[in-house]
Every structure is written in C-alpha cells, then in structure tokens.
Amino acid sequence: MTESETRAGYDAVAVLYADLFRDAMDDQHLERGLIAAFAELVRGPLPVADLGCGPGRVTPLLASLGLSVFGVDLSPGMIAQAREEHPELRFEVGSMASLDIPDASLGGALVWFSTIHTAPDDLPLIFAEFHRVLAPGGHLLTAFQTREGDAPEAFDHKVTLAYRWPIEALSVLLREAGLVELARVRREPLPEERLPTGYLLLRKP
Template identity: 50%
Template sequence: MTTHRHTTTRESYDTVATDYEMLLRDELAKSPFERAMLGVFAERVLAAGGGRVADLGCGPGRITGHLASLGLDICGIDLSPQMVAVARWAHPRLRFDVGTMTALDFADGCLAGALAWYSTVHTPLAELPEVFEEFHRVLAPGGLLALAYKVGDESVHLGHAYGHPLDLDVYRFPPDRIAELLGDAGLLESARLVREADGPGTPASTPQAYVLARKPE
C-alpha cells in the first residue's frame, strides 16, 4: 500500500539523487566505525558460505559497491527510481531495482544477508515491526542482517537538504527498543556499536548505532 509518507519520501529522494550521490560519494572513507561493522558483516556472511545479499534502501549504491568490493554477491533495492538510476550509473556492474522494504520481491529464505544502512530512518517506530518481519521472511536460516540508524527518541523534519527542498521526517531510535523489536520479529541481535556524535554540521551530528542480527538456524 502506498502512503503519503512513501510518496513524499520517494519524491524527495528523486529530487536529490544526483547531488546526494556526489556529496556522499566519499563519506565512507571518513567513517572507520561504519567500515568496521560493514567489514564484520561481509566477513561473517562469507564465512557462513556466502550467498545472495541485498542492500535494502540502497540509495545511490555507495554501500552496495563497497560490500561488492569485499567479495559479497550483492544487489540493491530502493524506493526512489531516480536513486536506482544513479546507482546503476555509478556501479554499472551491480544490479539495482526499485522496490519497498515492506514488500520485497524476494522468495522466502533466499538471502544470506540483508542490509538496511540508515534506510529505516524515515519509518516511524510503530511501523518498524512490519519492516523487520519482512527482513526475517527473506533471510535464510542463519542469515545476517546489518542495520545502521540514528540514536534517540525523537524525529526531525527536513524541509531542505542536499541543495533542494524536501519533505522528509527523520526518526531516531533507542537501541534497546530496536533490539526488542528485532527479537519480536525473530531476529537476534548479536552485536551493537553505538558511537557518539561528531558535532554539529557533520554527517554524524547525532549518536549513531550499527547492529548485526541473525535469523536463527
């Protein structure tokens, strides 16, 4: 079901896609915490035998491309058609498709790993159970989920960012509550890294959390 929030989120990211890719293209090189957790995620998926991985809410594909460079067989899914178009341009050897995290076009249990790297930040806490249940559905037994999100218990409205007018609500989540919701969906948190903010005006201007969770065998 398409909601007003889905529509405004899609339209906002369609508007900023090209500038977003350009502005954030090299941000991962400045974020050792993110690289560390992404590296652990990739290593554990490969150690378990590898398999298909999906970057859910992939944006312009910068994390998708990084994980591919670490050896993962990965594809990207995003709500925004323009983001998908930019991702295909930036990473022509990888597959990117338009889709939504609440109705993924994957068979039950087909993924060795899934990633939602800041892609749940526009979903209210009350709607996360549906998202996490869908993640559980597509993961194979033993499959690994990686999450990144902003820490807190409030939301912020973005009316302008990346040089463009937007209409986005950005939600922050308490880590213990996220672990509880993951558990309710059948996904067991196995690692958590919470980092403090770097300061105003930086990409990490609020505390951030990086989580690994596993679907039991």
C-alpha cells in the first residue's frame, strides 16, 4: 500500500478506531510483559519513540513505565485523537520512511503493528530509518501478524491492505538493516483474532 492510501484509510476511521481499541492493552498480559521488558532495556537519558502510534493506545503505557516517550503516526486523524486523549504527551505527524528525528538520538523504538501496511519492497528503507535514529545500544521492539513459510502474504485488514510475515523473514530484513536480534515470540490468535502474532526484539550494536 502507498502511504497516501494508508493515511486516508486511518483518517477515515480514527474516531472509531480510538473507541474500539482504547482499552485493548488491559487484558493483553503477554504484550504488557514484553513492553515492560523493553522499557527496562531502554530506560535512560535518551527518549523513546512509539512509531506508528495510532491514537496513542501504547504510548501512555510506555510513559507509565518511566520512559521519556513521544508518538509519531502517518495519520493526522490518529494524531488528533492521541493529542485529545493524552494531552500530557507529545505526538507528531510523520512518515516512518523519512523520520524527522536526528541520527542516533533514540534509546528505543516501539513499532507496534506499524509496518504491516508497508509493501514488502519498501520495508528495507523503513528499517534503515529505524537503524539511523537509534543510538548505539538502542533497542527496537516490533509486533506484527505472522505466518508459516518463507515469504510475506497479503491479508484483508479491516482498514486497508496489510501483510503478515514469517518471523524469520522479517528478522532477516531487520538484521540486514544493521540490527541484532535478541529475542522472538510467536503467539497464537486470541478468540477475537484471526491470525497469530509475532514479536521481535532487536538491538543496534
């Protein structure tokens, strides 16, 4: 999908999306545990970015764990929702393909289902941006819909076309961008989900 199509899709559903997923993290105990571990790794003097933050459903959790965090999202509608619901936090409109963030300035980046709409051929550029903005020793935690096999597969996401990736295939792309894998997790679908989820934790040397 192009950025303009993704932006338009999320702008159109921003209010509904924020309402539906406002409390989604409350019962996701595995995810909260992974995010807590990520917070322990990245806690320090450098800020942390929630990239593809949507309406800010995870950003406040990161802040509650003691991080200096800000959110970035492609959709102005999503950013408007995030700013309205969490005025104490900083949210910016921006593209993961060209982040307005200085080189080597982040202690960590959370990428929570944020790259699923990116066409596979465009992911290396985005992963290179993640590597650029992370400081040496910085960590990245990403979540995505996963599948078995060797290649990504498109699926009918409710907002706009998306892709699910084998964990190893996505890890290869991130490693080629200069990041080192530390851990991977695969979770089976919850009753309300159709697809399994993958999580990767990586570090910039």
